[in-house]
Every structure is written in structure tokens, then in C-alpha cells.
Amino acid sequence: MARHPARHPARHLVTGAGSGIGALLAERLRSRGDELVLLARSEARAADLGAAHPGASVLVADLADPAALEELALPGRLDSVVHAAGVVDLGPVAELSAASWQEQLAVNLVAPAVLTARALPALRAARGTVVMVNSGAGLVAHADWSAYAAAKHGLRALADSLRAEEAPHGVRVSSVYPGRTATPMQERVHAQEGREYDAGAWIDPATVVDAIVHVLDLAPDATVPDLTIKPGPRA
Incomplete structure (x- = not known):
């Protein structure tokens, strides 16, 4: 698939680059010569991210404190923003704390x-792309997933509204809905569910990264508003 024809190298702002899908995506983009702007929640985490992704620009801001993001000094051009960070805390509505709701x-x-x-x-300056790494929970909410699913349903609504608002400015917006993916977060989810974790039973995070990169590299004559990725059949 053709790369975005306007400018090279492309510059991407990626959240969640410390682990899972975000980390693998950052590696993939850097390996092909793209520029990275990464977010870290603390100076210590910023040092870790800088070591893991040499050449990346690392900014410090805790996503749990969204107001702090308003003070970030961002580059004047971004070819994409990929929201890959996330937290999950399972539990029935009857038991979830206000703090858990607020954090998620x-x-x-x-x-x-x-x-x-x-x-x-x-x-807008780059006619770039926003990718919301959502979840199957953003489409269907199951028992014990209320807070996470509510946030992810909201993320879908955010993407839909943003897409309509920014189309006149040339900004594309895509939601990617991976099913259960073999990441450290999925391992923690299994622990919360009291289930044994088998990474081989779930989607390889590289497969999700392939899909995200496809969205980022899509020729400018098209857009992918929503992309659902589900685990394939097992032998």
C-alpha cells in the first residue's frame, strides 16, 4: 500500500508505547525511518521509553490527569496520533469504586x-490521521466490564464526532477494535478473571499493528472509519 505522499519522514504521536500494541507499533514505525513523539507518565518512564526507542521525542504527561495534556508542547506537524494506551479494572457495577471509574x-x-x-x-497541517485503538468492549459490553466498556463506547462516539468535524480539514479518523490480543494487559485481565492465560489463544499484537499501519499508510483517496479484528479459528 502506498505511503502518504505528502512528506517524509512521517511523524507520529503514539501513546501507550511502553507495552503491548503501542510498543510494537512504535518499533515498527521507527524501524522504517518514521519520527516518533511518545508520551510517558513520569520522568523515569520517559528515560525507559527513550532507551527503548532511540531518537524518539519523549514528552512527560500522565494520562490519568488529562488536564495536564493541555500544557504539552507538540510539534507543528503530525502525520498521525495513535491512541494505544489504556487501563482496565474489571468488576461488577455493585463493587467498582469511584476511583476505578474515574481512572478508566x-x-x-x-x-x-x-x-x-x-x-x-x-x-490539520499534515492532513493527518487519528487512530483510536478501541476494543471489542467498545462494541459490546459484558458482565464485569462496565467501566472499561463505557469508556470504550465513549471513545467510539468521540471518533465518530471527530471524523465529521475534521473531514473539512483533511484529517482522517479511524477506530480499530481488536478482540482479545496477547499483550501484558490481556494477561492481567485473565488474572482478574481468575483464568489461566495462554497467549497462543489470542490475536498476535503484530497482527493488530499490521492493521494500524495499513490505516496510517492508506492512500489519501480513501479512509477506514471502523476496523474490527477478531481472533481467528484455532486448529
């Missing part, structure tokens, strides 16, 4: 909204 909504919904708003001038 802040990190999974409010922070992407605030960060995207902050990045829009740079995205």
Missing part, C-alpha cells in the same frame, strides 16, 4: 479527547 474514564476516554484537541493544528 480518564485514561481511556478523556485523555484521548484532550490530547487530540491539542494535536489538531499539527494534524
Whole structure:
């Protein structure tokens, strides 16, 4: 698939680059010569990210405190913003604490909204792409997933509204809905569910990264509003 024809190298702002899908995506983009702007929640994590992704620009801001994102100094041009960070805390509505609700909504919904708003001038300048790494929970909510699913349903609504608003500015917006993917987060989810974890039973994170890169590299005559990825059949 053809790369975005306008400017090279492309510059991408990626959240969640410390682990899982975000880390693998950052590696993939850097390996092909693209520029990275990464977010870290602390100076210590920034040092770790800088070591893991040499040459990347690392900014410090905690997604659990979305208001802090309004003060970020971002580049004047961004070819994409990929929201790959997320937190999950399972439990029935009867037992989830206010703190759990607030953290999941802040990190999974409010922070992407605030960060995207902050990045829009740079995205408009590049006619760039916003990718919301959502979840199957953003389409269907199951028992014990209320807070996470509520945030992810909200993220879908955010993407839909943003897509309509930014189309006149040439900014594309895509939601990617991976099913269960073999990441450290999925391992923690299994622990919360009291289930044994088998990474081989779930989607390889590289497969999700392939899909995200396809969306980022899509020729400018088309867009992918929604992309659902489900685990394939097992032998």
C-alpha cells in the first residue's frame, strides 16, 4: 500500500508505547525511518521509553490527569496520533469504586479527547490521521466490564464526532477494535478473571499493528472509519 505522499519522514504521536500494541507499533514505525513523539507518565518512564526507542521525542504527561495534556508542547506537524494506551479494572457495577471509574474514564476516554484537541493544528497541517485503538468492549459490553466498556463506547462516539468535524480539514479518523490480543494487559485481565492465560489463544499484537499501519499508510483517496479484528479459528 502506498505511503502518504505528502512528506517524509512521517511523524507520529503514539501513546501507550511502553507495552503491548503501542510498543510494537512504535518499533515498527521507527524501524522504517518514521519520527516518533511518545508520551510517558513520569520522568523515569520517559528515560525507559527513550532507551527503548532511540531518537524518539519523549514528552512527560500522565494520562490519568488529562488536564495536564493541555500544557504539552507538540510539534507543528503530525502525520498521525495513535491512541494505544489504556487501563482496565474489571468488576461488577455493585463493587467498582469511584476511583476505578474515574481512572478508566480518564485514561481511556478523556485523555484521548484532550490530547487530540491539542494535536489538531499539527494534524490539520499534515492532513493527518487519528487512530483510536478501541476494543471489542467498545462494541459490546459484558458482565464485569462496565467501566472499561463505557469508556470504550465513549471513545467510539468521540471518533465518530471527530471524523465529521475534521473531514473539512483533511484529517482522517479511524477506530480499530481488536478482540482479545496477547499483550501484558490481556494477561492481567485473565488474572482478574481468575483464568489461566495462554497467549497462543489470542490475536498476535503484530497482527493488530499490521492493521494500524495499513490505516496510517492508506492512500489519501480513501479512509477506514471502523476496523474490527477478531481472533481467528484455532486448529
